[in-house]
Each structure stands twice: as structure tokens, then as C-alpha cells.
Amino acid sequence: MEGLTMNQTQTKETTSLTKEQENFAQKLFHAYTTRTPLLVSDWQGAVNDDETAYRVQRRLTDLKKEKVGGYKVSLTSEETQKMFASTSPLYGAQVTSRFLHAPTSVSLSNLMEPLVEVELEFKAVKELKSTDSLLELMQKTTVAAGLEVPDSRFKDWFPTLSKYLVMSDAAVGGLVLYGNEKPTTEVFKTTEELAHVNCELLYNGKKLKEGVSSEVLNNPLNSLHWLVKKLEEQGTPLQTGQMVSTGTFVLPPKLAVGNWTAKFDHTLGNVELTVTK
Structure with missing residues (x-):
């Protein structure tokens, strides 16, 4: 798809979806907008490979009719990859x-079955390329503390939903919640330092979890x-x-009413x- 515009890419991928896959994307969008969960049993087997799954995802993104602000990367630890057979x-x-x-507030009524994770957030301030070294990625980004709220359009999804x-x-x-952004090279002198970021997750003032950034593919820059490279x-x-x-640095707990802090x-x-509520 090299050389295609986003709209051309979306048009090509939409026409390459089967009727069932197009219906699946439409149902995901309906669940997204109405917060009415889908049943896993109704959609097992609708998608059976990475390429098709990403096409459905891009169709879902197109249906949202909103600019893409960024991406989340999942299954970045051996433990979570095993959980989802990846x-x-x-x-x-x-x-x-x-x-x-952040700081901000959200209502559980606007979510479905949310969890909570602690992560690092990078923003591209210059073009990032697959040929960039980890140091070059540092030089081209800002970094911020993050707290992500994963949520699914499927009922009872964690940790049994298929990849x-x-x-x-x-x-x-x-x-995705993020703190104050800083040039990555102002916070870290070397790429190795990014593997040693520690975080505590507190719920109503009490420590619930703690983790280290090396859980993320040994280094979040990876x-x-x-x-x-994938994109x-x-x-x-x-x-x-x-x-x-x-x-995420930690295996995510369920999001609940109260005050959450990632330090x-x-x-x-x-x-x-x-x-x-």
C-alpha cells in the first residue's frame, strides 16, 4: 500500500473485507458508540489472521470519523503475550x-469494562523511521508519564479475548492519560536509562502495584x-x-470509582x- 493516501488505503481495505468482516467492523463501531458490549462467542472465527484483523481495525477507525491522535502498543511483556497466545x-x-x-476525571458510565495501566508516552516531534536508532528516537520525541485505560467492546474480555x-x-x-511532556533527551541521558523507570500505582492513596519499564520489551524505546517499523x-x-x-509496566487491575495516581x-x-460513577 506504499504511496496510497489514507482515504485510498481505507477504500481499498474496505472493499477487501468480506461481508462478515464489514459487519463485524460495523458492530464494533455500534458497541463503541452505544457502550453495548458484544459477546465473544458471536464473533469467534470472524477474523483469523493479523492482516485481516488490522484491516477491520482500520475500518473501525474510519467509521469513527475522527483524526488519529496516536497509537497504543499492547502485549509488550512475555506474560501478556502468553495470556493472548501471541x-x-x-x-x-x-x-x-x-x-x-492529566489531571482529569472520567465517569465509569462512559466506559465499558475498563482496566488501568501505567506506561510511558512518546510524542513524535520529528519524522520517525524504522532505520532510526534508539538514540535517534529519543532525539525526535517528547516523553511523558502515562496512565492508560484499556477498554473493550466485548463482554468479559480480560484476559480471555483472542488476539x-x-x-x-x-x-x-x-x-490514554498523559502528564507533562518533556524532550526525551532532557529526561534521559542514555537509552539504557529508559529501561529503569520505576512507577507506583496508587488507588485512594494506597499502593496497589509497582513496576519497572524493562517489562516493556526490555525498554519502551523498543x-x-x-x-x-510495523506502520x-x-x-x-x-x-x-x-x-x-x-x-504497561504492570498487569492491569480493574478501574474503579475513586482516585488513581501513577507516580x-x-x-x-x-x-x-x-x-x-
Whole structure:
């Protein structure tokens, strides 16, 4: 698909979907807009390979009729890959309205079955390429502390949803919250330092989880590089200004009403979220 515009790519992929797959994308969009969950049993087997799953995802993104603000990368640890029977990460496109600057508040009524993760968020301030070294990726990005809220259009989805349904459902994208952005090279002197970022996740003031960035493909920059390469291969390269949520430090708990805080070291600061009914 190299050389095609986004609209041309979407048109080509829409026509390549079977009627069942087009219906699947439409049902995902309906669930997204109405927050009425789909049953996994109704859609098992609708998608059976990565390429088709990403085509369904792009159709779903097209139906949202909103600019893509960035991406989330999932399955970035050995543990989560095993849970979803995968040997590699996967990504989901996220529309602009799903990226929120913290501190902020959200209502559970606007979500479906959300979880909560702690991540690093990178924003491309220059064109990122698959040929870039990890150092070059640092030099071309900002970094921010992040708190992601995965959410799925399927009922009882975690941790039993199949990889292909996860991919079709925009990598179960919900919300991405991010703290203050800083040039990555101002926060970290070397690429190796990015493998040693520590974070504590607090719920109503009590520590619930703690994790380290090495859980994310040994270094979140590896996750960013994987995404840049994958999008290039698919003919839809990452755009300047888009943000990437690179993967969770911890196995995610369920999001609940109350106050959530992710505390990061390396001067990254905190990300605070208030959840209401």
C-alpha cells in the first residue's frame, strides 16, 4: 500500500473485507458508540489472521470519523503475550479525543469494562523511521508519564479475548492519560536509562502495584521502534505530532470509582485520575 493516501488505503481495505468482516467492523463501531458490549462467542472465527484483523481495525477507525491522535502498543511483556497466545506485540489506533492531559476525571458510565495501566508516552516531534536508532528516537520525541485505560467492546474480555479480536477492537483502546511532556533527551541521558523507570500505582492513596519499564520489551524505546517499523510496513507511517503509549509496566487491575495516581521517577512526575460513577 506504499504511496496510497489514507482515504485510498481505507477504500481499498474496505472493499477487501468480506461481508462478515464489514459487519463485524460495523458492530464494533455500534458497541463503541452505544457502550453495548458484544459477546465473544458471536464473533469467534470472524477474523483469523493479523492482516485481516488490522484491516477491520482500520475500518473501525474510519467509521469513527475522527483524526488519529496516536497509537497504543499492547502485549509488550512475555506474560501478556502468553495470556493472548501471541509471540509479538500488537497495536491499536486511537482517535484524538481519547488522549487526555492529566489531571482529569472520567465517569465509569462512559466506559465499558475498563482496566488501568501505567506506561510511558512518546510524542513524535520529528519524522520517525524504522532505520532510526534508539538514540535517534529519543532525539525526535517528547516523553511523558502515562496512565492508560484499556477498554473493550466485548463482554468479559480480560484476559480471555483472542488476539485477533483484540487487534480488531483497536487493541482494546479506551483512554490514554498523559502528564507533562518533556524532550526525551532532557529526561534521559542514555537509552539504557529508559529501561529503569520505576512507577507506583496508587488507588485512594494506597499502593496497589509497582513496576519497572524493562517489562516493556526490555525498554519502551523498543516498543516505539517496533510500532514505527510495523506502520511503515503497512504503508501508514507514524505522523509527526502523534503520541504512542508504549506498554504497561504492570498487569492491569480493574478501574474503579475513586482516585488513581501513577507516580514515576526520573522527574517524570505523577499522573492523576479521578473516577466517578
